[in-house]
Amino acid sequence: MTPPSVDRPGSDRGARVRVAFEESILPPLVALVIAAVVGDILIIIFGQSPGDVYRQLLEGTWGNAYGFGQVIYKATTLTFTGLAVALGIRAGLFNIGAESQLASGGFLAALVGLAMPSGMPAVLAVPACLVAAAVGGGVVGAVPGALKARFGASEVIVTIMLNFVVLALLNYIVAAHIHVSETLHTPEIRAGALPRLAAAFPMFSGAAANTTFLLALATAAVVWWYLFRTRPGYELRAVGLQPDAAEYGGVRVGGVWAKTMVLSGVLAGLGGLNYVLGYKHYYEEGFGTGTGFLGIAVALVGRNHPVGVVIAALLFATLSQGGLAVNALVPKQMVDVLTAVVIIAVATAVPEVRRALAAARTSGIGNRESGIGTAPGPIDSQFPIPDSRP
Amino acid sequence: MIAFLIQTLRIATPYLFAAAGGIISERAGIIALTLEGFMLTGAFCAALGSYYTGSPWVGILAGAAGGVLAALLHALATIRYRADQVVVGIAMNLLAVGVTRFFLRLAFDSSSNSPRIPGFGGGQVGSGVFSSLANPLVWFGILCMIGVGWMLFRTPFGLRVRAAGEKPEAALSVGVPVRRVRWLAVALSGASAALGGAYLALDQHQFTDGMTAGRGFIALAAVIFGKWDPKRVTIACLLxxxxxxxxxxxxxxxxxxxxxxxMIPYVLTIVALAGVVGRAVQPAALGKAVD
Incomplete structure (x- = not known):
C-alpha cells in the first residue's frame, strides 16, 4: 500500500498544488455535480423548475440572517461529529457511533447543568458542562476502542450496535427518572447556558446559532494541531496509513486505536453542547438524530482535514436548512436523497478519480489506490491480487 | 403457548428474510450494513405494487424488484467502483429513507403513510394470532433461510460465494469470476431483505415512514451473533x-x-464480537474490494 499521491516531487510546488487539487478538491466537486443532476431530476419529477428551487434554497439559507443563523447552528454540531469521524478515519478506524456519543455527551452536560446551583458563575459552570460532555462521549467511544484493541472486534459493528444500546439506555433514564411530565426532555439546566448570537446581533433573532460555534472552530484548530504538529498525532496517522509499519516503527497500534476512539467520542460528545447549552438548555430524546451519520458525510467530503470538515459542515448544514426552505416547492426529503448521493458519489469518485489520474499520468509506478480519502488503512485495504488481464 | 410461538414467528419473519440476505452478502465478502435500506425500499415498493394492482402478490414481486434495484446500486459502487463498503452502506440506508419519503409525497401526497393497501390477513394490529399464519410470507421466510443454507453448502454457486468471501485471490486464480459472484450475491441479498420489508407492509396493510425501525440492524446482529451460519442465525432471529x-x-x-x-440483540452481538463465549469470526475477506 502506497501513500495516496503518486509522483510527488517534494521541491515542485506547482505539482504539489496540482496533486492537492486532484486529491482533495476534485472528487467532492465531481460528487456535487452528480448530486446536482440527481437533484434536477427529482425536482423535474415533482413538476418544479430546478432554478426556482435552488434560488429559494440559497435565499432561505445564506440570503437572510435567520436562515444563516440556522445554518451556523446546524454546521456547529456537524463540525463536531465530522471531526469525530475524520479523526477516526485518520487512524484507520470507522466511528459510526457519533450518533450515540453526541447524545451521551449532551445528556451528561445536561445532568451537570441540572446539578449545579443556579447562581453558579459561567466561568465555572461552562467548563464543568464541557468536561461532562467530553466524558459522556469519551466513555461511549472507549468501548469500541477497547474491544478493537483487545479482541480485534470490528469497531464498525460495535459502534452501530452501541448506538442502539446507548440511545435505549438514555431514553430509559429520561423516561423513567428525570423527564418533565408530558415531554421527552429533562428540565432546563440551572447553570452553564451559553448566549445565542442574537444576544449580540439582534438580526439573528429566532435563530438557534449560539457561541458554541466558536468552540467548534477552536476544536477544529486543536484537532489540526494535534494531527499535524504533535507526536501522538503523527503516530495516529502512521497507524491509519500502515498499521504494520507503524507497529514495526515502535508504535503501539492497539493503544493508538483505543486512544483515538476515546478522542473521537469526546469530539462527538462536545457536539451535544450546541443543543443543550446553546439552544434548548435541556436534553431531549433524539435531539441529534441523524447528525452522527451526517458526520460521516462531512468527514468524507471534507477529506478528513479539519479545515475541510468545517467547510463540509457548512455545506451539509446549508442543504439541511435549505430543505426546509424549499419544502413548499418540493418535499424537503429531497435533501436526504441528495446527501446520500453526495456520499456515494464521493466514496466512488475518490478511488476512481485517483486511479484515472494515476493511469493517465504514469504507466510505471505500481501504485494501488483505494478507499476513502487519505487513509488507505485497514478499513479499506485491498489485497495484492495479480492482474490476470493481459 | 401456541399463541406465543406464533407471535414469535410472526415477529421473526422480517428478521429471517433480512438475515438470510445478510448471510449471502457477507459470505460473499460484502458488508451487509444495507439490510435496513433494502428492507425499507422493499416495503415501499411492495406497497406501491399492491396499491396500484390490487394484488398483494404483485406487491411481493415489486418489493423484491425494488430491493434488487437498490442492491445493484450498492454493487455498482462497491464492486464495480471499489468504493468503501461501510461508507456506501451507510449512505444506502440514508438514500432509502430519503427516496421512500420523497416518493411517498409524490405518490400518495403524504409525509407519514400510504393509504390502506391490499395485503394478507386481517391487517389489524394484534388481530387473531392465527390469521397471521395465512400470510404466505411467514412460510417463505423460513423457506428462504433453508434455501440459503442449502445454496451455500450444497451448490457450486454457494461454494463460489464462500470462496469470494474467504479467499478471493485463491478463487480468482482458479477461474471463479469473483466480482460477478459478488454482484449476484448482493442482488440476492437485496431481494431477500426486501421481502422482509414487503412482509411488514403487506402485514400491516400500509407503508409508514421508516416502518422498518432498525429491523435491518437486528437482522445484521442476528447474522453476526449466529456466526454467519444459517442454522445458528435462524435460532438468533427466533431468540x-x-x-x-x-x-x-x-x-x-x-x-x-x-x-x-x-438492547438484547445489540448487547449479545457486542459480547459475541468480543469473544467472551465463542468468538464470532467474520469471513476473512469481508469488506475488501477485489480488482
Missing part, C-alpha cells in the same frame, strides 16, 4: 423475536423496561 414477544406480552406487568429488551 430476538421471542424476547420481543415476551416483552409485548408482559408489558402490563412492567417487569423489565422495554428499553432493556430492545
Amino acid at each position: 430476538f423475536a421471542a424476547a420481543e414477544t415476551m416483552q409485548i406480552r408482559l408489558q402490563s406487568l412492567q417487569l423489565v423496561p422495554s428499553q432493556f429488551v430492545e
Whole structure:
C-alpha cells in the first residue's frame, strides 16, 4: 500500500498544488455535480423548475440572517461529529457511533447543568458542562476502542450496535427518572447556558446559532494541531496509513486505536453542547438524530482535514436548512436523497478519480489506490491480487 | 403457548428474510450494513405494487424488484467502483429513507403513510394470532433461510460465494469470476431483505415512514451473533423475536423496561464480537474490494 499521491516531487510546488487539487478538491466537486443532476431530476419529477428551487434554497439559507443563523447552528454540531469521524478515519478506524456519543455527551452536560446551583458563575459552570460532555462521549467511544484493541472486534459493528444500546439506555433514564411530565426532555439546566448570537446581533433573532460555534472552530484548530504538529498525532496517522509499519516503527497500534476512539467520542460528545447549552438548555430524546451519520458525510467530503470538515459542515448544514426552505416547492426529503448521493458519489469518485489520474499520468509506478480519502488503512485495504488481464 | 410461538414467528419473519440476505452478502465478502435500506425500499415498493394492482402478490414481486434495484446500486459502487463498503452502506440506508419519503409525497401526497393497501390477513394490529399464519410470507421466510443454507453448502454457486468471501485471490486464480459472484450475491441479498420489508407492509396493510425501525440492524446482529451460519442465525432471529414477544406480552406487568429488551440483540452481538463465549469470526475477506 502506497501513500495516496503518486509522483510527488517534494521541491515542485506547482505539482504539489496540482496533486492537492486532484486529491482533495476534485472528487467532492465531481460528487456535487452528480448530486446536482440527481437533484434536477427529482425536482423535474415533482413538476418544479430546478432554478426556482435552488434560488429559494440559497435565499432561505445564506440570503437572510435567520436562515444563516440556522445554518451556523446546524454546521456547529456537524463540525463536531465530522471531526469525530475524520479523526477516526485518520487512524484507520470507522466511528459510526457519533450518533450515540453526541447524545451521551449532551445528556451528561445536561445532568451537570441540572446539578449545579443556579447562581453558579459561567466561568465555572461552562467548563464543568464541557468536561461532562467530553466524558459522556469519551466513555461511549472507549468501548469500541477497547474491544478493537483487545479482541480485534470490528469497531464498525460495535459502534452501530452501541448506538442502539446507548440511545435505549438514555431514553430509559429520561423516561423513567428525570423527564418533565408530558415531554421527552429533562428540565432546563440551572447553570452553564451559553448566549445565542442574537444576544449580540439582534438580526439573528429566532435563530438557534449560539457561541458554541466558536468552540467548534477552536476544536477544529486543536484537532489540526494535534494531527499535524504533535507526536501522538503523527503516530495516529502512521497507524491509519500502515498499521504494520507503524507497529514495526515502535508504535503501539492497539493503544493508538483505543486512544483515538476515546478522542473521537469526546469530539462527538462536545457536539451535544450546541443543543443543550446553546439552544434548548435541556436534553431531549433524539435531539441529534441523524447528525452522527451526517458526520460521516462531512468527514468524507471534507477529506478528513479539519479545515475541510468545517467547510463540509457548512455545506451539509446549508442543504439541511435549505430543505426546509424549499419544502413548499418540493418535499424537503429531497435533501436526504441528495446527501446520500453526495456520499456515494464521493466514496466512488475518490478511488476512481485517483486511479484515472494515476493511469493517465504514469504507466510505471505500481501504485494501488483505494478507499476513502487519505487513509488507505485497514478499513479499506485491498489485497495484492495479480492482474490476470493481459 | 401456541399463541406465543406464533407471535414469535410472526415477529421473526422480517428478521429471517433480512438475515438470510445478510448471510449471502457477507459470505460473499460484502458488508451487509444495507439490510435496513433494502428492507425499507422493499416495503415501499411492495406497497406501491399492491396499491396500484390490487394484488398483494404483485406487491411481493415489486418489493423484491425494488430491493434488487437498490442492491445493484450498492454493487455498482462497491464492486464495480471499489468504493468503501461501510461508507456506501451507510449512505444506502440514508438514500432509502430519503427516496421512500420523497416518493411517498409524490405518490400518495403524504409525509407519514400510504393509504390502506391490499395485503394478507386481517391487517389489524394484534388481530387473531392465527390469521397471521395465512400470510404466505411467514412460510417463505423460513423457506428462504433453508434455501440459503442449502445454496451455500450444497451448490457450486454457494461454494463460489464462500470462496469470494474467504479467499478471493485463491478463487480468482482458479477461474471463479469473483466480482460477478459478488454482484449476484448482493442482488440476492437485496431481494431477500426486501421481502422482509414487503412482509411488514403487506402485514400491516400500509407503508409508514421508516416502518422498518432498525429491523435491518437486528437482522445484521442476528447474522453476526449466529456466526454467519444459517442454522445458528435462524435460532438468533427466533431468540430476538421471542424476547420481543415476551416483552409485548408482559408489558402490563412492567417487569423489565422495554428499553432493556430492545438492547438484547445489540448487547449479545457486542459480547459475541468480543469473544467472551465463542468468538464470532467474520469471513476473512469481508469488506475488501477485489480488482
